[in-house]
Amino acid sequence: MAEEVKLFKTWSTPFGLRVVWALKLKGIEYESIDEDLSNKSALLLQYNPVYKKVPVLVHNGKPVSESLVILEYIDETWNQNPLLPEDPFERARQRFWAKFNEEKLLPTIMAIFTKEGKDREEAMAAWVENLKFVEEELKGKKFFGSEKIGLADLVFGWMANLIGIFEEVTGLKIVDERYPLLLAWMQEFYEHPVIKDTWPPHDKMIIKWQALYENYHPAK
Numbered sequence: 646m647a648e649e650v651k652l653f654k655t656w657s658t659p660f661g662l663r664v665v666w667a668l669k670l671k672g673i674e675y676e677s678i679d680e681d682l683s684n685k686s687a688l689l690l691q692y693n694p695v696y697k698k699v700p701v702l703v704h705n706g707k708p709v710s711e712s713l714v715i716l717e718y719i720d721e722t723w724n725q726n727p728l729l730p731e732d733p734f735e736r737a738r739q740r741f742w743a744k745f746n747e748e749k750l751l752p753t754i755m756a757i758f759t760k761e762g763k764d765r766e767e768a769m770a771a772w773v774e775n776l777k778f779v780e781e782e783l784k785g786k787k788f789f790g791s792e793k794i795g796l797a798d799l800v801f802g803w804m805a806n807l808i809g810i811f812e813e814v815t816g817l818k819i820v821d822e823r824y825p826l827l828l829a830w831m832q833e834f835y836e837h838p839v840i841k842d843t844w845p846p847h848d849k850m851i852i853k854w855q856a857l858y859e860n861y862h863p864a865k
């Protein structure tokens with residue numbers, strides 16, 4: 646039976662991009678379905694009734710939700726170009742950094758983007774602390790796993806694009822020269838042959854994030 650692979654996402658979702666990258670790295674053909682989150686389709690609600698979010702991967706009719714779960718599903722289903730290494734300790738490290746991104750980096754960057762005054766300063770201080778750990782982890786490596794893109798790189802991938810967009814919109818310097826290894830990783834990831842043509846249009850992203858920023862920081 647021919648495989649049927651569908652991906653429900655939006656044009657801009659960083660969580661969906663992770664899945665796009667995993668499928669591309671594995672060379673899996675798929676149909677992309679872009680949702681309008683202000684008017685979610687009946688299929689999205691049927692496939693992801695718990696979270697009602699994108700991405701959802703539907704493989705031969707079976708839906709898988711939550712991007713980290715989807716990445717592991719893809720890796721277990723299609724063995725070529727593994728996202729996770731063989732060694733259990735190295736696998737644990739990749740998962741650790743993925744969890745660190747979700748639990749430490751994402752909430753902090755969103756606080757920097759949405760808050761003002763003391764709350765923003767506290768978020769910035771937490772961000773700087775977190776980046777020190779990332780910088781340390783990247784010592785002597787091109788990617789988190791070493792020479793090849795792996796699961797943790799896909800999870801951190803949003804930084805390669807969104808940090809620049811956030812800097813443009815907020816006027817803040819979010820990743821500075823104190824983190825040369827992270828900056829080099831961002832560049833390497835952004836320009837990777839499998840990744841470089843997948844970024845959403847820059848102008849459209851600026852408009853989207855500018856509008857969100859103005860919602861959080863209305864002119865006084």
Ligand SMILES: N[C@@H](CCC(=O)N[C@@H](CS)C(=O)NCC(=O)O)C(=O)O
Nearest residue numbers: 658659660682698699700711712713
């Ligand atoms: N933890 C989820 C997060 C996914 C997520 O937040 N998706 C957003 C788009 S970027 C969404 O679908 N939001 C719709 C909503 O919150 O109603 C994952 O990793 O897949």
